[in-house]
Amino acid sequence: MSFLIDYTLHLADSNLILAQRNAEWCGHGPILEQDIAITNISLDLLGQSRNFYQYAATLMGNGATEDSLAYLRTERAFKNCLLAEQPNGDWGQTVLRQFLYSAFQQLLYRQLQNNKDEQLAAIAAKAIKEIAYHVRWSSEWVIRLGDGTGESHKRMLHAIDELWRYTGELFIPADYETSMEVNVTALKDKWMQIVTSVFEEATLPIPEKTFMQTGGKEGRHTEHLGYILTELQYLQRAYPGAQW
Amino acid sequence: MVIEPTISKQNILKILSRVTDPEIPVLSIIDLGIVRDVIINNDEVEVIITPTYSGCPAMDMIAMNIRLALIENGFSKIKITTVLAPAWTTDWMSDDGKRKLKEYGIAAPDKKFEIAADGVECPLCHSTNTKLISEFGSTACKALYQCNNCSEPFDYFKCH
Numbered sequence: 001m002s003f004l005i006d007y008t009l010h011l012a013d014s015n016l017i018l019a020q021r022n023a024e025w026c027g028h029g030p031i032l033e034q035d036i037a038i039t040n041i042s043l044d045l046l047g048q049s050r051n052f053y054q055y056a057a058t059l060m061g062n063g064a065t066e067d068s069l070a071y072l073r074t075e076r077a078f079k080n081c082l083l084a085e086q087p088n089g090d091w092g093q094t095v096l097r098q099f100l101y102s103a104f105q106q107l108l109y110r111q112l113q114n115n116k117d118e119q120l121a122a123i124a125a126k127a128i129k130e131i132a133y134h135v136r137w138s139s140e141w142v143i144r145l146g147d148g149t150g151e152s153h154k155r156m157l158h159a160i161d162e163l164w165r166y167t168g169e170l171f172i173p174a175d176y177e178t179s180m181e182v183n184v185t186a187l188k189d190k191w192m193q194i195v196t197s198v199f200e201e202a203t204l205p206i207p208e209k210t211f212m213q214t215g216g217k218e219g220r221h222t223e224h225l226g227y228i229l230t231e232l233q234y235l236q237r238a239y240p241g242a243q244w
Numbered sequence: 245m246v247i248e249p250t251i252s253k254q255n256i257l258k259i260l261s262r263v264t265d266p267e268i269p270v271l272s273i274i275d276l277g278i279v280r281d282v283i284i285n286n287d288e289v290e291v292i293i294t295p296t297y298s299g300c301p302a303m304d305m306i307a308m309n310i311r312l313a314l315i316e317n318g319f320s321k322i323k324i325t326t327v328l329a330p331a332w333t334t335d336w337m338s339d340d341g342k343r344k345l346k347e348y349g350i351a352a353p354d355k356k357f358e359i360a361a362d363g364v365e366c367p368l369c370h371s372t373n374t375k376l377i378s379e380f381g382s383t384a385c386k387a388l389y390q391c392n393n394c395s396e397p398f399d400y401f402k403c404h
Contacts, residue, residue, distance in 0.1 A: 033388065037380035044384065047299020051328065122329035127298055129331060129404055133379055136359075 003179035004117065005059050006079065009069065010176065010217055011120075012052030013080035016070055017225070018101060019045035020232050021088055030091055037137060041098065044130040051123045071236035075225050079174075082216035083166040085225045092145050092152065093159040099138035100163060103194045104170050106131045107187045115180070139198045146202025156204055168212025177217075251319075256282045256289055259317050263309050266302050267383050270348040273306055277336025280327060288321040289314060294332045296404070297384040334404045351389065351400040358403045366391035367398055374398075 022042035029035025053066035083101055088094045109131060112124035145152040171188040192206075199206055215221070235242055260282070261274045273279050273293070281292040291310055295303045307324050314322050334353035337345075342352035351367045362375045371393035379402070381388040386399040 033378040033380075036382070036388075037378055040380040040384055043299040043301070044297065045299070047295075047297060051298055118329070122327075122331075123298075126295075126328050126331040130298060130384075137379060 001059065003176040005056055006174075006176035007180045007182070008052050008056040008059065008120065010079035010174070012049045012056060012069070013078045014084045014101075015045040015049035015052070016232075017078070017080040017228060018084040018097075019043070019049060020228055021084065021086075022094070022098070024088055025094065034091075038094070038098075041134050041137070044127075044134070048123065048127045048130070051126075055119050055123070067236070071233045075221050075229060076219040078221065078225060078229070079217050079219060080221075080225075081166070081169055082213055082222055083163065083170070085216070085222060085228060086163060086166060087224060089159060089162060090155055091141075092155040093162060095138050095141035095145070096156065096159040097163055098134060099142050099198065100167055100195065102131055102134040102138055103198075104167075104187065104191055106135050107190055107194075108182075108184065111182065111187070115182070117180070142198055142204070143202040146199070146204040153203065156202065160204065160207060164207045165211060165213050166216075169214040169216060172214060174217040251284050251287065251289065253282050253284060256284070256291070256314070259313050260291065260310065263306065263313050266305050266309075268345070268348070268350065270344045271341050273310070275338045275341030275344065277332065277334075277338070278306065288323060289319050290323040290325060292325045292327055294327050296332050300384055302383075332404070334401065337401075345401055349398060350386070351398060353401050353403045355403060357400070360387040360400060360402060364389055364400045366394060366396070368396050369394040 019042045022038050022045070025035060025038045026042075027035065029038055049070075050066055053069045056069060057064040057066055081101075083097060086093075086097060088097075106128065109124040109128050113121050113128065115121045115124070142156070146156045147153070171184050171191075173182070173184050177184055196206055213222070257274065257279070260279055261272045263273050265271045265273065265276060276296065278293050278296065279291060280294050283290040283292065291314075293303075293307065293310070303326075307326075310324055311322050337353060345352045346367050349367050351364050354364060357364050360376050360379050363372050364374055364376075365372050366374050366389075369391060371391055373392040374389050375392060377388040377390055377397070379387045381399050385401055385404065387402050388397065389400050390397045
């Protein structure tokens with residue numbers, strides 16, 4: 001049971017944190033249509049994370065709610081992948097982060113929709129339809145900027161440099177993933193194929209084997225998560241139980 | 245005089261057909277295929293609904309409006325259950341719903357445009373000389389288009 005709760009929280013946390021990051025663009029997108037696109041993606045991720053939190057809260061009982069799980073846990077309790085919490089940087093870094101994440105999420109949820117846990121399977125099956133849009137949108141942007149101007153290409157190289165080291169963790173299972181019969185290691189080759197084909201079209205190189213930072217799934221985060229939670233949880237910390 | 249409400253599935257569905265989507269007020273939740281079932285258990289009414297998109301902010305309001313509509317019609321024991329599987333699809337949208345959507349100025353979901361692309365029929369001048377502006381629009385369920393013929397921008401309710 002505790003593995004199921006941990007795994008559900010891991011899925012919820014990754015989506016919530018990336019949703020929060022994307023929402024930072026609200027009102028700041030490069031043009032109106034893309035501002036709307038990135039915040040729509042944020043909303044999809046938030047909706048999916050709510051489904052997971054609601055399920056986790058039911059499993060936990062003892063008065064847990066989706067709100068208490070999102071607003072009242074600290075960094076060490078969050079199990080999101082490190083990729084999700086990385087800063088937005090410029091637009092190139094944001095779209096690359098989305099692409100690396102969505103390509104992985106699509107493969108993972110295809111597997112998850114057959115999980116023996118029916119509720120996780122149902123949440124995944126629903127989300128898959130939404131993720132297809134995220135993959136398409138973000139890969140188009142990676143190609144547009146990678147194969148764009150000298151400046152945009154340079155920025156994409158920088159974005160790869162910033163983010164690549166957080167992708168290794170996605171394919172190294174945490175204990176709770178192994179116990180849930182989720183095989184993330186098996187997704188790596190397919191993910192690499194998808195990323196390689198988009199990078200090729202974008203005239204971007206796949207980095208050489210490099211150091212991979214891990215720990216997010218077990219609650220050991222980069223320095224960024226604390227700042228995200230400070231903003232995300234401010235209202236409930238300052239005015240406990242506030243409702244509107 | 246208190247009129248006891250008639251508890252029949254048909255009666256409940258009639259009430260629910262007057263509950264509309266807050267974002268697209270011409271569509272009822274029946275037109276949208278959000279209501280999956282109504283179960284009557286003695287004097288309790290259970291309405292089973294399914295969300296359109298995981299993050300659709302209208303869902304909480306829709307659940308509240310269902311409750312209010314049933315209370316207004318004299319029901320007191322109301323249960324609203326959300327189910328996720330099978331996942332909602334625009335295939336469940338009624339033909340009547342698609343017609344109302346078009347009349348309202350939103351292009352209806354079209355199997356030919358399962359992935360949004362140029363050419364969705366303009367709901368205003370009916371030209372198919374149209375271009376996709378963005379797969380993401382004013383709500384999660386819509387894409388943004390512009391008609392090359394009459395120049396009007398319009399929304400397309402995405403196939404999902």
